[in-house]
Amino acid sequence: MRKFDEMNLIARCVLADDRHAFGLLVEAYRPRVVRFFLNLTQGNTAWSDDLAQETFIKAYLNLRSFKGVASFSTWLYRIAYNEFYSDLRRHRLTEEIDELHDTTASDTMAGVEAALTVQEAMAQLGATERMMVTLFYLEDQPIKKIVQITGLPEGTVKSHLHRAKQKMQHFIDN
């Protein structure tokens, strides 16, 4: 979507409460937001859909606070990032992490070894490290944008990434 069209849709939502315009924004960004959550939840479709829905609802409710300083996608990623952590904190932390480990364990039986090693290495990471790896390596976001999305200092982002790389390397080597 062109930036002009995007701004036009946002303006229609803010000024005229235009739900159709917001629907077009949702359509445009749904694949990226859902995939972002799929990467974080390691393919949990239902959970990712729920998180994506919450993200868009929060985006709509806070659209007036979007100043256009960062791009709309960065702003949306920031909401998605907060939503993921809120949800983890709220009620799903234990059960979903257990599920992630279960999934990888059952996949091991299937014998897709190479892919599994990497997936298991990802599963070893903490939530923040997995978030950084997802944003940097899978979503191809530059460090500057990750800083905007997470609100963490640049040094912290880099050290999370460095630690995540080391953990994954260590896991794969062993």
Next chain:
Amino acid sequence: MKRSEDDKKLAALLKEECAQPLPGQNPWFTPRVLNRLPERSHSRYFLAIAWLLAVAGCVLTWIVVATDFTATVITLRDLLQWVIMAAISVGVFLQPLVRLMRQD
């Protein structure tokens, strides 16, 4: 931070082995999101109409005052009247802007 060769290799490996594909079409997703949005507030329409009426009132008053003014001498009373009208007009015109700023 520039991406090193290692970073590029790791990105390629991660994308190949554990990146999730872009989700396919989901015709229910957007309607579900739109259904969960809060009800539209109708008060904004009434406020908009009231504001338009106030603006029209201001404009009309200024026209009436300008056409009726025939005196050759401007009295203190005239000045006071214009200052009050100007203040009211500016207030009416700026009201939506103030409301927007407050909501931010």
